[in-house]
Amino acid sequence: MRERKDRDRTFSRRSLTGQVAHSLGMQIVCGEIAEGEVLATEEAASRAHSVSRTAYREAIKVLTAKGLVDSRPKIGTRVRPRDDWNMLDPDVMQWASKLATTTDFADSLFEFRLIIEPEAARLAAEKQLEEKINMIATGLEIMETTEPSTQENLDADLAFHAAILNASGNEFLRSLNHMVDALLIWSFEISSRKEGIRAASVPLHRSVYNCILKRDGNGAKQAMAHLLQSAREDIDQIVLPDNEGDQASANRVGPTQR
């Protein structure tokens, strides 16, 4: 039921504008274009990307909207300081995840999710918004009845986490679901390198849901925290594979270089 379409919630890459925004956004987030750096003029840059100035400008507007750049006449388009980037924007998030060579990214990520998602689970248990809780069940059931490391299983996982955020009844928390999607897809790609990891997490999902059903707010919160910590350990095992302590091994799991 959940098809590819759900993946399109981030800025569309079908259009030329989308492609340029994606390409430039990635370069900026990955540091290939440094903070404070001024991009080539529209004239030159659009030619470099083989698109019209119009298409290029629209791409820049997209990046501007996400806080990545700022354009001014006579100055040019300058990359804004990292502090101003909207890291919680699903696209920025996804771009950033591509360069997640260091464990820093994974750490910040799980630290953040550990703040957000357990509380969302608690709120879901306390508020008991029936229809929304049913959607959690739906995701969970598919997770339990499909093979781990399949597309369908991942989609169910995404649906589960999105449903929890949604069932928190807080629209700011709900807004994080696109971001969490980007993350889950990232960790799916990482963790599918190693067998058996994902299967183990299904019961943890179940116990989160059970607590919510029982209206056990603190239980749900703890269960979710447990689930995330478990996921973090799995990821750490891979991203930081047998630490002999040197930089090289940490960098070994390189990003998808273009």
Place this chain on the structure above:
Amino acid sequence: MRERKDRDRTFSRRSLTGQVAHSLGMQIVCGEIAEGEVLATEEAASRAHSVSRTAYREAIKVLTAKGLVDSRPKIGTRVRPRDDWNMLDPDVMQWASKLATTTDFADSLFEFRLIIEPEAARLAAEKQLEEKINMIATGLEIMETTEPSTQENLDADLAFHAAILNASGNEFLRSLNHMVDALLIWSFEISSRKEGIRAASVPLHRSVYNCILKRDGNGAKQAMAHLLQSAREDIDQIVLPDNEGDQASANRVGPTQR
């Protein structure tokens, strides 16, 4: 020290494109243009706004980047379901705050901040990133030495909260600072209707800082929670001025129904 420039971190309203994006974005977030609704064609809409198609299209790209709309040939530009909006985007946040007539908005808001900011304070206390903690002090000192309800005092308040998020050492938390800015400005405008409210909060800020200095993570967390709860009560007093309906106040914690 902190001038107007800091207020410009959201999408610039100087350009025509910015004005149109602002106007349309506001209409969408406020529900004047409903979810699922299809906007007029570029041709018509741009004329309605008295701008060129170029400027209008660029505005649409901005809204697309924030998840508010989606354009396709033969379909037109359609307002996406509320679930897809990036509520954490500073601009969207600011637009949404304009329609905060209901307490729902304030409630969701404080619920969210109560999840985020106390944890940020705890992390700041635990990680002890010296330079960043100094920035907290700077904001606090200005708060303590300026008149409440002045621009300077508000700016110091913004700086204080931003510094805490920053000192959490987590870049996702840090990203929330623009959003929190929008909120603080909103509550400043609300609360400045009533005298004396803001002065009372200064000691609460101080105790958050003291806990961070003492490396008391849980203390900092609780102090921040206390600060926010106090702010919430102040706002509630004004937004919901002497509730005549007990029913209404009982349901107050409810979700944003639609």
Place this chain on the structure above:
DNA sequence: AAACTTTATTAATCATACAATAATGTAAAA
């Protein structure tokens, strides 16, 4: 009824021209 064409509508893209802006250099004035 189903599958497939066609058509009409709309955004997407391109090319070009001109306007507005602001950094920088230049000359006049103190």
Place this chain on the structure above:
DNA sequence: TTTTACATTATTGTATGATTAATAAAGTTT
């Protein structure tokens, strides 16, 4: 010499028209 005022110029901002591509909906055939 320093400052002020002014002109220069590079860059984005805005406007317009033309062309292309995508696609939903209507129509046609099987």
